[in-house]
Amino acid sequence: MCKYADVQMMAAFADLTRFNPSAHLHICTLNNYLCVLMSKNNLIGLAAAVTIIISAFLPWLTVESKHLVFTGVHTAGSSFGEPGKLNVVMAAIAGVLFLFKKTWARRLNVFITAFLIAWTFRNMIIFARCEMGICPHKEIGLYLSLAGAFMAFFCVVVRKKPNVPSQASQ
Numbered sequence: 001m002c003k004y005a006d007v008q009m010m011a012a013f014a015d016l017t018r019f020n021p022s023a024h025l026h027i028c029t030l031n032n033y034l035c036v037l038m039s040k041n042n043l044i045g046l047a048a049a050v051t052i053i054i055s056a057f058l059p060w061l062t063v064e065s066k067h068l069v070f071t072g073v074h075t076a077g078s079s080f081g082e083p084g085k086l087n088v089v090m091a092a093i094a095g096v097l098f099l100f101k102k103t104w105a106r107r108l109n110v111f112i113t114a115f116l117i118a119w120t121f122r123n124m125i126i127f128a129r130c131e132m133g134i135c136p137h138k139e140i141g142l143y144l145s146l147a148g149a150f151m152a153f154f155c156v157v158v159r160k161k162p163n164v165p166s167q168a169s170q
Contacts, residue, residue, distance in 0.1 A: 042098045045155035049095035051148035052116070056084030058141030061127050065134055070127070071141060083123045087145055090116045094152055106159060113153040120149040 056072035063070075072084015090112055097109040124146055128138050 039160070041155045041159045045098040045152050045159075046095050048148045048151035048155060049091040049098065052091035052120075052145050052152070053088050053095075055141045055144035055148060056087045058144065059139040060084075060123075060142040060145075061136040061138050063134060063136045069139075070136075072123070072145065080126065083119070083126075084145075086119060087116070087123075090119065091148070091152070094156075098155070106156065109156045110153075113149065113156050116149045117146075117153050120146045 058071060059069050060072055061070050062068065070080065072087055073082050075082055094109055094112045094116065097105045097112065100106075124142055127142055128136070130136075
């Protein structure tokens, strides 16, 4: 019996189960996967990962005296490097891990999002400091990346554990 089965979906595939009894198992597996994908924590975590990726391309700071605008991936004219590239890669990995309901994916995602928080906090410190009397103006992209990293980590921490049947009940 499917735990999260959609009755209309099951009725549409009733013909498959008549000719192929194992099709019922595949439909239940697919439907359970989709129900896990649609949980609030996973959707919010995916939205946070997308926010981090988008914020890497938004302005992180401006230096008005030199008329420079820096983003996470475009820092020409400075010695900041391109820290937004690592933000994009780590957020993409975290977003993919939100799609899996396995325990290993959940544990790996805790590490990935914790590293993402540390990296974005480091970016906030490096980009927001004053150097040689020039204080840059912090822009929205820097704040969005930090907020998205915290939200992704929060969604991983409060995510429900997958239901695993116990050995005794079998």
